[in-house]
Amino acid sequence: MSLASIPSNGKVAVIGAGVSGLSLAYFLSKLRPDVNIEIFEKESRVGGWIKSENLQIGSGSQTQKLIFEKGPRTLRGVSPGTLLIVDILKQLNKAAEIEVITKTSPANKKYILSESRGILQVPDSIGSFFKFLFNSGLFNSQLVFGILKEPFRKKGPAGDESIDSFFLRRFGTGVLTNNVVSAVMHGIVAGDTAHLSINTMFPKLKQLEQEHGSIIRGMVARAWASRKKAQEVLADENVPKALQLYEKYISPEAHLDKMSISLKKYPMIRLNDGLEGFPASVYEYLAQQKKVNFNFNSDIVALDPEKGSITFKNSSTAVFDHINTSTSANVLTKILPKTSAYDEVKRSLASIPYVSVFLVNIYTPSGKLIPKNNHGFGFLVPKLSGNIDSNPDLLLGVIFDSDVEKNSVQMSTFATSPHINEGYSKITLMMGGHYYNDFSIPSNSRNLKIVKGLLSKYLDIDIDNYNFILRDEATLDDKKIGLLTENDILISYNLHEKCIPQYTVGYNEAKETTLGVLEKLNSKLSFGGTLFGAGIGVPDAVSNGLEIALKLK
Numbered sequence: 001m002s003l004a005s006i007p008s009n010g011k012v013a014v015i016g017a018g019v020s021g022l023s024l025a026y027f028l029s030k031l032r033p034d035v036n037i038e039i040f041e042k043e044s045r046v047g048g049w050i051k052s053e054n055l056q057i058g059s060g061s062q063t064q065k066l067i068f069e070k071g072p073r074t075l076r077g078v079s080p081g082t083l084l085i086v087d088i089l090k091q092l093n094k095a096a097e098i099e100v101i102t103k104t105s106p107a108n109k110k111y112i113l114s115e116s117r118g119i120l121q122v123p124d125s126i127g128s129f130f131k132f133l134f135n136s137g138l139f140n141s142q143l144v145f146g147i148l149k150e151p152f153r154k155k156g157p158a159g160d161e162s163i164d165s166f167f168l169r170r171f172g173t174g175v176l177t178n179n180v181v182s183a184v185m186h187g188i189v190a191g192d193t194a195h196l197s198i199n200t201m202f203p204k205l206k207q208l209e210q211e212h213g214s215i216i217r218g219m220v221a222r223a224w225a226s227r228k229k230a231q232e233v234l235a236d237e238n239v240p241k242a243l244q245l246y247e248k249y250i251s252p253e254a255h256l257d258k259m260s261i262s263l264k265k266y267p268m269i270r271l272n273d274g275l276e277g278f279p280a281s282v283y284e285y286l287a288q289q290k291k292v293n294f295n296f297n298s299d300i301v302a303l304d305p306e307k308g309s310i311t312f313k314n315s316s317t318a319v320f321d322h323i324n325t326s327t328s329a330n331v332l333t334k335i336l337p338k339t340s341a342y343d344e345v346k347r348s349l350a351s352i353p354y355v356s357v358f359l360v361n362i363y364t365p366s367g368k369l370i371p372k373n374n375h376g377f378g379f380l381v382p383k384l385s386g387n388i389d390s391n392p393d394l395l396l397g398v399i400f401d402s403d404v405e406k407n408s409v410q411m412s413t414f415a416t417s418p419h420i421n422e423g424y425s426k427i428t429l430m431m432g433g434h435y436y437n438d439f440s441i442p443s444n445s446r447n448l449k450i451v452k453g454l455l456s457k458y459l460d461i462d463i464d465n466y467n468f469i470l471r472d473e474a475t476l477d478d479k480k481i482g483l484l485t486e487n488d489i490l491i492s493y494n495l496h497e498k499c500i501p502q503y504t505v506g507y508n509e510a511k512e513t514t515l516g517v518l519e520k521l522n523s524k525l526s527f528g529g530t531l532f533g534a535g536i537g538v539p540d541a542v543s544n545g546l547e548i549a550l551k552l553k
């Protein structure tokens, strides 16, 4: 989408002070210090879905800090957005907060739940791949024939289809999607492979089929071509164009080429005081800029993309040279003009469903929560046969937060940070997602019963021996918790309603239609966030912010 550059001393509105809006404001304030930036946020805090809940355990001199991540918690090591985040934190003198996990760290072991064999390690080498196939019971004649026949199956149509339909077409069986791919999708968008789009979620697989007639033949051809291309890739090729411009105009000392090589060693990055440290640091910086203004608890009732105007609940209207929004499809539909020019956009927005996630953080001072033989990042749950009986608890996955924390080291010094105590364990359970769209959302008390059942079913916790302390985090202002003993289990829960958009079949068309209509109308609107931004991850939001700021420059 082409965007007009902002006139001298112009005005830009940023709707949403999540990581998307903050990043855009950060880059734009650096590129165009003359531009006035008004940030409108409906809550009284910044960060959006990134929320590191800071609790205090014990009292007086015995007080210890306990952080529960309520949303994203780690960043992929290798991605343009992560390079930007690391460099911004360095610029803001927060580099000491950055921690990394090495490839060989125990925390980098990932697991998947198998219907018959329990928690199994996800393969990280060719050898462990075959071990996994055998152990998981996936290695059956259906899959073997499916893989052998794949190179010879007819190429399908270029149009969009569901992930399930694509895999079934290519392999003649649903065994891979039911047992593996669905688990990965649960861990990324909490969505169902029966509806998620292959063109959006796995564009490279579809491309391999279209270009080479087969995924396997395409992979072999690509591997052969990249072998021939030799090892030494030019440093510039490691750094996308937008990042080269970032280095040129914003951070000349960033050395992103070197940083990109060094970050390849780390599959995961986190911040020692919680991921909210990133939006909080950017906010701290922006709040000091004369031309940047934050408007909290703002209530927007109308947005006109052609006029560049925003109307508020108190009937006041403000006009801007550009508006960037990270609002959800539902909110956007409500505030767009009521004229027929927006009918097609509204139909596209209505085609994008959202899912809710019941997120449960659990802490105990004893190390009992994580199974002895399964230390690592956590485990994901596949949809298996897809009916309610195969996953009656509607569990999507479990993250072993304390393993990640205990195995991370400070990026610059490789030192470990002090922990709340050595023996503690902390995990996060994620439940619901697409299942909540098919079945209704259980009450909190029903969900907590399910959580206790899950602790006993998968994590060998004898729930009768423990005292449970429950916190409905959204309703509690007091963040102080008394001293916890070895027999206490603290459970803090939140229902994140409609938190993740689903990139279902037709999503790319819905996005193109919307952007096309807005372009024809000469609109002054651009998108951040997960609706029509660059993707669902935190690094995607930051690189999208940079791309837009460069266009508005």
Ligand SMILES: C=Cc1c2[nH]c(c1C)Cc1[nH]c(c(CCC(=O)O)c1C)Cc1[nH]c(c(C)c1CCC(=O)O)Cc1[nH]c(c(C)c1C=C)C2
Residues within 6 Å of the ligand: 049, 070, 071, 072, 073, 074, 075, 076, 186, 187, 188, 189, 190, 357, 379, 380, 396, 397, 398, 399, 430, 431, 433, 536, 537, 538, 539
């Ligand atoms: C709050 C729930 C979220 C779920 N997925 C995301 C969020 C914010 C976004 C997301 N998670 C991952 C990716 C891919 C890698 C990346 O781009 O960073 C994305 C886009 C991987 C991932 N999945 C889980 C974790 C902890 C991570 C690492 C990144 C992060 O901290 O978010 C676990 C997990 N996430 C979700 C579920 C249901 C789940 C299950 C255990 C939904």
